[in-house]
Amino acid sequence: MPRGPGMQxxxxxxxxxxxxxxxxxxxxxDSSALNWPEAFKASEGYNNPCFANLVPKPMPILSNDxxxxxxxxxxxxQESDQWSxxxxxxxxxxxxxxxxxxxxxxxxxxxKAATGQLSAEDSVKWATQQCETIFKxxxxxx
Numbered sequence: 001m002p003r004g005p006g007m008q009x010x011x012x013x014x015x016x017x018x019x020x021x022x023x024x025x026x027x028x029x030d031s032s033a034l035n036w037p038e039a040f041k042a043s044e045g046y047n048n049p050c051f052a053n054l055v056p057k058p059m060p061i062l063s064n065d066x067x068x069x070x071x072x073x074x075x076x077x078q079e080s081d082q083w084s085x086x087x088x089x090x091x092x093x094x095x096x097x098x099x100x101x102x103x104x105x106x107x108x109x110x111x112k113a114a115t116g117q118l119s120a121e122d123s124v125k126w127a128t129q130q131c132e133t134i135f136k137x138x139x140x141x142x
């Protein structure tokens with residue numbers, strides 16, 4: 001399981017949370033930006049901010065979550081913009097990357113390895129085959 005500075009086992013899938021942020025830039029207005037900290041609290045931390053400094057640090061919930069042990073367990077997510085990327089990175093999202101994302105292939109790859117259903121190597125091979133099939137399907141269509 002990959003680990004880096006500040007990367008603990010409980011935070012490994014955290015980069016996926018950044019990708020599932022429910023922020024829709026097209027509908028973000030100045031007034032909704034002013035209410036973003038409250039919206040973030042109401043979502044219990046699920047709706048991660050899509051712009052830097054939209055929710056000042058320390059972020060509510062992430063910096064002190066009374067339901068987590070330890071309470072600062074999720075604090076690593078406050079810096080997720082520094083180590084996560086959108087599907088398709090370094091390019092734009094495409095129909096193929098969207099399909100891979102919404103089919104949970106990367107999540108399933110990690111789950112198959114974590115639960116012992118497949119070895120880590122076989123899990124990566126499985127996910128690679130799934131992704132290649134999807135990219136071939138979309139080749140020349142988008």
